Amino acid sequence: MDPLGTVVDWIAVYGIFGLVVIGLAERFLPALPSYGVLVAIGVAADGAVWSLHTAVIATTVGSFGGAFGLYVLIRAAGRRNSVKFLYWVGRWAGLSQSRVDWILSLLRAREGALTILSQLIPTVRLISPIAAGLLGTNTLRFVSGVSVGIALWNGLFIAAGYLAVLAIPGINSSALALKILILLVAAEVLTALVWRLQRRHSMRLNRGASKR
Template identity: 30%
Template structure:
């Protein structure tokens, strides 16, 4: 079994590679989500930014790496297609303890607010790693998916990277910086998720519209 502490100890080495190392770390985190992204990003913030002027570049490159990892799962979903993709997604979800209803609700949401669903999913710990596959199964436009993933990942990454940078520079006491950063994250992200849930269409309305759309497409022309 892979030891997470060993993986964390290699992050400073990879961060020392510069932007390429940051890109690699965040891409692999999406491909193989073994360690919590928050812990990884804090370490990358500590060792990837030498001064404050580096932070925008670090945020941009880590968001790019995260987007690249998501695009791999997206393309895999496109390759599987709707029938095989639905079967695989529900089977994996069952193993992870996720009901099939969640997957169908996700599909309904994508039909109406694909950009918003992708963006908001990037600030939800579990969904951010797995949302790309159903997006590919549904053939969501790749350009919009990539843009939404990039900006959502940037929003998720920024507080962790800044926290890591502050810890290294000792701008705040280490016993205060981390709790303060996590408290801000825990307050901001649930608010965004709540806004998304309030603004999204009702589940029954979305399901009915999707059913009508599928029925219309399947009706043979005379």
């Protein structure tokens, strides 16, 4: 059984257009495991249907198109409707309102670097274009940051699939994606724990300074 391999077989029918479409679709379908599909695309990047660099470029173009579309839509909408939409998408992606507010505060504080980094965090990458539009992030900064972040995300997983099949010919794409998911979840949990510890430490330091 290799469900992701079946998805890639469908993408292969449409060639480069299929890669662009799947890159676009992952922006609007949280249930679609983008990392898994990207790994499977990398496994299939043997040059017969698409090359490694073609897969990275085409999926990046599709994903960026979706992200930029959301950004423009939010910039055009009113703030009140945009906030409601952001929270709705957050719930859809499995993020609580408090987590969404936290992401907004981070983007507001360091828009440049975090526009890139937000594309490297599962689920967060789906709502960051909406958050950027809501915060009024400069268009050039958004375009440059998000495009770099998406290219890194896509390139990382496509390369992982490509290297895996070179090391283990005939590897099951879905099994490989599951192993990568476990690593992603572990990394995300570790990052959240470190952030909470740092936040508590900062709060203690601020309390100590205020008492003085």
